[in-house]
Amino acid sequence: MNYALHFGAVWASFDKLLSGLAIGLGLAVAAVAIGCLLGILSAFASVSKLRLLRMVSGFYVLIIRNTPLLVLVLLAYFALPSAGIRLDKYESFIASLALYSGAYLTEVFRAGLLSVPKGIVEAARAIGLTRLQTNLHVVAPVMLRNVLPSLGNTFIGMFKDSSIAAAIAIPELTFEARKINVDTFRVVETWTVASGLYIAACFTIAFLLRRLERRFPKF
Amino acid sequence: MSDAAARPLLEIRGLKKSFGDVEVLKGVDLAVRPSEVVTIIGSSGSGKTTLLRCVNLLEEFQGGAIVLDGETIGYGEAGGRRRRLRDAELSRQRAMTGMVFQSFNLFPHLSALGNVMLGLRKVRRMAKDEARTLAADWLNRVGLGNRLDNVPSQLSGGQQQRVAIARALAMNPKLVLLDEITSALDPELVQEVLSVIRRIAADGATLLIVTHEMRFAREVSDRIVFMEKGRIAEEGPPSEIFGAARSARLAEFLRNSGH
Numbered sequence A: 001m002n003y004a005l006h007f008g009a010v011w012a013s014f015d016k017l018l019s020g021l022a023i024g025l026g027l028a029v030a031a032v033a034i035g036c037l038l039g040i041l042s043a044f045a046s047v048s049k050l051r052l053l054r055m056v057s058g059f060y061v062l063i064i065r066n067t068p069l070l071v072l073v074l075l076a077y078f079a080l081p082s083a084g085i086r087l088d089k090y091e092s093f094i095a096s097l098a099l100y101s102g103a104y105l106t107e108v109f110r111a112g113l114l115s116v117p118k119g120i121v122e123a124a125r126a127i128g129l130t131r132l133q134t135n136l137h138v139v140a141p142v143m144l145r146n147v148l149p150s151l152g153n154t155f156i157g158m159f160k161d162s163s164i165a166a167a168i169a170i171p172e173l174t175f176e177a178r179k180i181n182v183d184t185f186r187v188v189e190t191w192t193v194a195s196g197l198y199i200a201a202c203f204t205i206a207f208l209l210r211r212l213e214r215r216f217p218k219f
Numbered sequence B: 001m002s003d004a005a006a007r008p009l010l011e012i013r014g015l016k017k018s019f020g021d022v023e024v025l026k027g028v029d030l031a032v033r034p035s036e037v038v039t040i041i042g043s044s045g046s047g048k049t050t051l052l053r054c055v056n057l058l059e060e061f062q063g064g065a066i067v068l069d070g071e072t073i074g075y076g077e078a079g080g081r082r083r084r085l086r087d088a089e090l091s092r093q094r095a096m097t098g099m100v101f102q103s104f105n106l107f108p109h110l111s112a113l114g115n116v117m118l119g120l121r122k123v124r125r126m127a128k129d130e131a132r133t134l135a136a137d138w139l140n141r142v143g144l145g146n147r148l149d150n151v152p153s154q155l156s157g158g159q160q161q162r163v164a165i166a167r168a169l170a171m172n173p174k175l176v177l178l179d180e181i182t183s184a185l186d187p188e189l190v191q192e193v194l195s196v197i198r199r200i201a202a203d204g205a206t207l208l209i210v211t212h213e214m215r216f217a218r219e220v221s222d223r224i225v226f227m228e229k230g231r232i233a234e235e236g237p238p239s240e241i242f243g244a245a246r247s248a249r250l251a252e253f254l255r256n257s258g259h
């Protein structure tokens, strides 16, 4: 091997990598926030007494989980306009990742719902709360606390998946790294720094989430 | 006695309930007058819990009727057919009865105060301050005035059950259902819960109790109901039920339950 490491060229564009990282985080936060909403609704549908709702939820999860994210992203970006839906690349990516994370979060929230003790639901009904009030004030908060750890893991997963946004030229971390790589031919250095940033970010998120979990003690 | 006082607060007529093909309640008739304390005893599987759950509309039932304070609950008629009422109606009717469960079933994410306040706020639609005052008042009455902000996991079983009692009673229900509320407690915690119930009974609450605590049943009840295989086999004042004049089956049950 006569490949000498020169990080200088990468450091010169380090700010680009950082802004790329921030964009990736932003995409993940937005997508998972919407994904949580989708996931919660879909999870409630999946345990509903109504067959139609259960089918809609099951169909959604089935379709999304069997489609690669990249395909979903390309479909949303290139095919939606011909269906008359105009989204910019950020919007279309967030929509794709939200839809994608929503399917995974359906499973997470569904497990959370099933972990809520039947007795406390009956206690809520017994004092006269309606089904909706029971879900809102008892089931949802208990379920959310139970799923906090898996929620964190999903978020980290979605943050890593934000790298796929490079495919539609969103200047996030992977996209910027590829550009630096092409400009400088510093292959090893570029991708080492990029993965270091991903790792550091994921560790930080995991650390913060664990702090958050401790703030809300387990029941 | 006036007519209003003579009219039963709860009237169960010919109640039939099946789980699948298994008939668990086979035509139960029972009336409870205002301020009366009625205790149901009977061997395991005789249908005591199921009966209370039907009264609180936690279970559907296939035959008979339950009338609470003059209102037929759970079912109505539509086009000549018996139909389960809508969720909003069922919820309103459930709020007329309070229920305390064997396993406490406190809301784990809420403090003692929060547990009692939830129904006051969302069902009774009280203002926050009013609900808090009333909830604190009830927690005081069950001896937990210094535990208002503790969550259930920070409370002993006996304390949790007393929160559950406060949660039910604060709603000012017409009828309170108690299903083996001391069965999950360590022996040394049983009395603190039973003494709360004695006080509530003395204050004039109408109680329908299921218990295996025979001594407690004898002392607190106006009437004892002995259930067997989904039917009421015998009923009468405690002196009679626990006295000499009793059927062979009841005698055997009482002997087996260590009385």
Ligand SMILES: Nc1ncnc2c1ncn2[C@@H]1O[C@H](COP(=O)(O)OP(=O)(O)OP(=O)(O)O)[C@@H](O)[C@H]1O
Residues within 6 Å of the ligand: B019, B024, B042, B043, B044, B045, B046, B047, B048, B049, B050, B051
């Ligand atoms: N959800 C259910 N599904 C099917 N069968 C049930 C269900 N709940 C109760 N049963 C059956 O109904 C019968 C009466 O049960 P129930 O719980 O009312 O008895 P119990 O008198 O309260 O008994 P215990 O003293 O053990 O609490 C039992 O045979 C029981 O197996």
Ligand SMILES: [Mg+2]
Residues within 6 Å of the ligand: B048, B049, B050, B180
């Ligand atoms: Mg029982």
